[in-house]
Amino acid sequence: MSLPACTAEPVPVLEARGVVKTFPGVRALDGVDLRLRAGRLNALMGENGAGKSTLMKVMAGVHPPDAGEVLLDGAPVNFRNTREAQAAGVAIIHQELNLADNLSVAENLFLGREPTGPLGFINRSRMRDEARRLMRRMGVDIDPDTRVGRLSVATQQVVEIAKALALDARVLILDEPTSALTARETDALFERIAQLKSEGVALAYITHRFEELERIADDVTVFRDGRLVGERPYPELSRDELVRMMIGREAPSQAPVAPKPRADAMLVVRGLTLASSAPAPRPLLDGVSLEVGRGEVVALFGLMGAGRTELLEALFGLHAKRTTGEVIVDGRRLTPRSPRQMLRSGVGLAPEDRKAAGLVLGLSVEENLTMATLRRLQRGGLLSRRAQHDCANRYVERMRIKTPSLAARVRNLSGGNQQKVVLGKVLATDPKVLLLDEPTRGIDVGAKQEVYALVRELAAEGRAVLVVSSEAPEVLMLGDRILVMSEGRLTAEFGRGEASEHHLIEAALPSDHPREAA
């Protein structure tokens, strides 16, 4: 039974006081306070680059603070690394995946704390059983010996979460844990969170998804530009108020969109089939046929593992050898052979896994933004610096990318800003057909609205947009039409306003799954 925050304060389990952290060119944190109380979940909100992740990293011993202090049970501590933090009972789930692709699920879950037998050998069988248990509790049932590299992003995220939960920490920090998850795993996670609260664990939870707040939040803390804007018990906050605190202006209103008449097809897919790389009962994609009209936004919903990413990848020519079927872009029939070919024929993909597939982290913002369009930026055979700057600047502004400079390494941008760079890169190619895989994953409310507006704008310009999302509200709000995928097949189609979240989930559940009566 947890007290409301306002009355007689219990000593916070973990507390940050006046923390300052600067990076080359950026003051990420500027004297920030934060309190995490036993049995309560403090939801951290704020725009991309506000400093949320950085603060969490400081509190979990990843970065040392430049100034200010971190207190555990009221006593100052300075963790020199994550191991010391873990030892003190502070665990963190990072925003980015931090798994060793070459190791198995079990090995990742127990990395750094492998159970050993009397002879100092690793107790493999125990590790496996434990691992299977942990994954089951997260609602995922996979062989613990699977190499993590072979798992989809979604599954990897679950592993990441299970790993932190396995630490039985007193303080648990979750940095956008659900960004890669879909309904089912999210529910499982929230059950665990409720349970942890009752066990008196103190939680910090970073998210950009408002609908999650009422399900888990006790307190809400808002950051802007590395400063604390305010902390309130959740119930006292209205959504609009919250948004205002975050972006410092009125919440951008969502103008209701009228259903469009069915336009002529810009992208036509007929019987697209993608054979599985490993021997499997079913192909990853099984005769998928769909159309996206000129100026139309089609949203593609599905649970993890449905094969949506594979669909987009196949359309983009990534699995040429395993793909069969017919694709027609703007009246021109073609078989997707390579990304290069698809880009040239006016198709652009913003991939789901931004770090591995979307960006070259070691290169600058400018170099990434211009990567796919260099041909247009040449003057007399050489790349023109001017043209590159202009191009990059244009998209930094249009996407409101928060970066110290065009020359900054993308690696150092905040998660959301990285995502914006990916979108910027694709837009720079001026595609006729846009394939967006989870385009709003991990980006803040302001940026989300921008992306939504952008998607509509692009459609209005006569492009066809096929957007994959795991957030039902988003799908409902964005799509002129909504397709639902399950097990590599399209299982339902709805027009704007025809579907409810329930319908979507219903259609998305795998056939073997017992469907609850509507």
Added chain:
Amino acid sequence: GSSPGEPERSAAGAASGDKTGKIAVVVSTLNNPWFVVLADTAKARAEQLGHQATIFDSQNDPATEASHFDNLLASGYDAVLFNATDSDGSVASVRKAREAGVPVFCIDREINADDAAAAQILSDNYAGCVELGQYFVETVGERGKYAELLGLLGDNNTTNRSDGFHSVVDRYEGLEMVAQQSAAFDRTKAMEVTESVLQANGDIVAIFCGNDAMAMGAYQAIASAGKQDQIKVFGFDGAADAIQAIRDGKLAATAMQFPKKMARQAAEYADEWIGGRRDFPQKTPVEVELVTQENVEDYVAYGAKE
């Protein structure tokens, strides 16, 4: 100036015309004791004669050697005692020195040009191996299978020695070479190659090796195969351990070169050049002597007993 090698002069190490200068000793490699002795002796003798001397190691790389010449010509040396990495590849460097008015005295390895070096004091590898070849026939007999270990491929001592040896041995049809492999003058390689050769041809009666290091390696392999009584091993150089091995009856024979002798001679020539002498014989061959069980006691490492 006085004639070379004149005993009392060289004993009393005063520089001729008491002019002193900077002498460079450029040696093809220093990770083989034979060349270390060559270089050290040359340096020592030059210093004994009152000159400054520095050793440059070409590390068996003609390019490095060329760089050494550039450097020493730039930093005003008066003479070069030169052990070439390559008879042909080194000519260009020697010419460059000549044009810069710096005399080059070649030691041991001949360079293929008569107009470049001030003088060449040469160990006659070919003749040495002719002698070895004759002794080979005497001891091994006129029939039987044998193997040959070549030195570094592309090194012209490798070819000279092999050619000299075969110029004799090939005249006897009875002597059949069943294996010819390169072991690059290297002990380890020699041992491994020999081990394999013994597998393919267990019945060989002799191995001729392009240098003593390889001979020692080969012997090692033969010994661990227990064939030391069946197979005679021949080397070349007169290295310390080879002389000892002959004494112990492990090697049949080697060809003694005289690195010390050659080095001293070269140093004295350089000294005389600085003293003003110019009339040097283009080539001064230093004969190679056969070292066998019989005469081994007359020799020490790299030379005859004084």
Added chain:
Amino acid sequence: MTALRGLGVHAAQLQSLTALAVLVVVLSVSTESFMSVENGVNVLRQISVNLCLSIGMTLVILTGGIDLSVGSVLALAGAVAAGLVKEAIPLPALGYALEFTAAGAIVAGVAVGLACGAFNGAMVTLFGLPPFVATLGMLSIARGLTLLWTGARPITGLGEVFETIGSGVWLGLPVMAWVVGGLAVLFAVVTRRTRFGRHLYAVGGSERAAALSGVRVGFVKLWAYTLSGALAGVAGVLLAARLDSGTPQAGIAFELDSIAAVVIGGASLAGGRGTIFGAVIGCLIIGVLNNGLVLLGVSSVWQQVIKGVVILAAVAIDRAANRERC
């Protein structure tokens, strides 16, 4: 098969295994002397040194590093051991000379190797040098020290103990093979079944992930290099024992053969992938090739060409057979 699994055998190794098998078959039919027990023993003796190096190299490569210094370190260790067993070190200060038993000399040799390895590790972990540079520096330094210590002269006649190690045979197999075989098994177990072993893979797979999971990355790397150095030391002693002499030219360019063996065995220079078993196969492929070409009486010149081609072919088949790993 399950036995193999224990040593961490994956499709990868089984691939190289086929390559090896093909090689062996071809050679057995083309030359009778190849398939003899005696020759088998030879090949074993010939690969022991390279295998000893390759074990250490595997540890380093697993972390995503590389060790170019093994050849020079081998030479230094061998020379030190040989030197110490031959003559005592005079200690004027204490007024007596320090005598070394064969055992003592061997330990000293290995210790020197270990020290060099630790130095490499320190350079990489503490000073953040790229492994290539750190170990390249050591390659040069150790070679120089060897020449200083030996005066560029081989040190020969090392006595019985070395002789037994070098040419001795026990239960039909060379003593060296037993030693190195033991080390191979030991480290196969270490890499598969101990935390240190798995951390090698983790660090190689994702240093960041490993660090954030509380793996002491620096510690793991430091030990990888140290062990590589120590194993190079062992290899040095073994080689010296074989040649009955510590020669300053020993081990030149050995690093290439050793890295080749590890990579042929399926390891990735990017780190995180590879096994000791693979390294063993790799060494066998190279060793059998060298041995076979001589048995076939191929001229040394052609040997170089053929060797290159075969290595390319072996690995190409391997990779073709499991694309996923590229």
Added chain:
Amino acid sequence: MTALRGLGVHAAQLQSLTALAVLVVVLSVSTESFMSVENGVNVLRQISVNLCLSIGMTLVILTGGIDLSVGSVLALAGAVAAGLVKEAIPLPALGYALEFTAAGAIVAGVAVGLACGAFNGAMVTLFGLPPFVATLGMLSIARGLTLLWTGARPITGLGEVFETIGSGVWLGLPVMAWVVGGLAVLFAVVTRRTRFGRHLYAVGGSERAAALSGVRVGFVKLWAYTLSGALAGVAGVLLAARLDSGTPQAGIAFELDSIAAVVIGGASLAGGRGTIFGAVIGCLIIGVLNNGLVLLGVSSVWQQVIKGVVILAAVAIDRAANRERC
């Protein structure tokens, strides 16, 4: 400074630049002969070959690869050029002999290098061989072919054209230096200001992201290796010209110096980082060091030790000064 920027100079290079500066200052005070124009010219001539290799090496390393074959390819190209200029190739079929002009021979030599490089590239891109193995195979093959072509005997007396290239001087600088300098500028521009150049960085940084951005990864890699081979060919011709002979022993272990130069210049063997300018600095550091130690009359044994230590120190300072890059 902006001029430097044009060549793509970052903190990284400026670091190595300081290392170089320190080295130069130390040497100028400790030996008078170092700071002479003549010696400067020498150093330039001495580094030309290594720089020529290092330019190509940079391209390959940028893609995250490595080219161990440059030394052997250099030897092969040099030997071919030398061989062709010396004697005509008889074509009995056509009943006449194919004569080569010096120019023709040079082109042929470079072409041979290019072919070897293309082969490496094909092995890496088409057969998915690890670059280390692919180029290690070529190292062995090219050396073998060189010995076959030359009959293991050097080919000397290459005539004026080669002589001019080798020892000629133009406007106070060696012709070789002009040639290589030109190549360096050319490729500095290529890497900085062309799509191909940018794609090299992209591929090295993340092949997947590059491919998704429409970069033809295979194509880019193939060309990186091909160019590296061609540049090794050029280096071979230059060396042959300098020695006035194509020697089968040329270029042994040159790959190490070249890779060292590139890495000292701030490149990462993981790919995606490095510049031509950095390679130039790297070559200068190594060249000046070799030259200086000789001028100081340091015994060649100690030279190896000192060289190793200095290289470690140089890179250590560099890295310490910008941690982020490790």
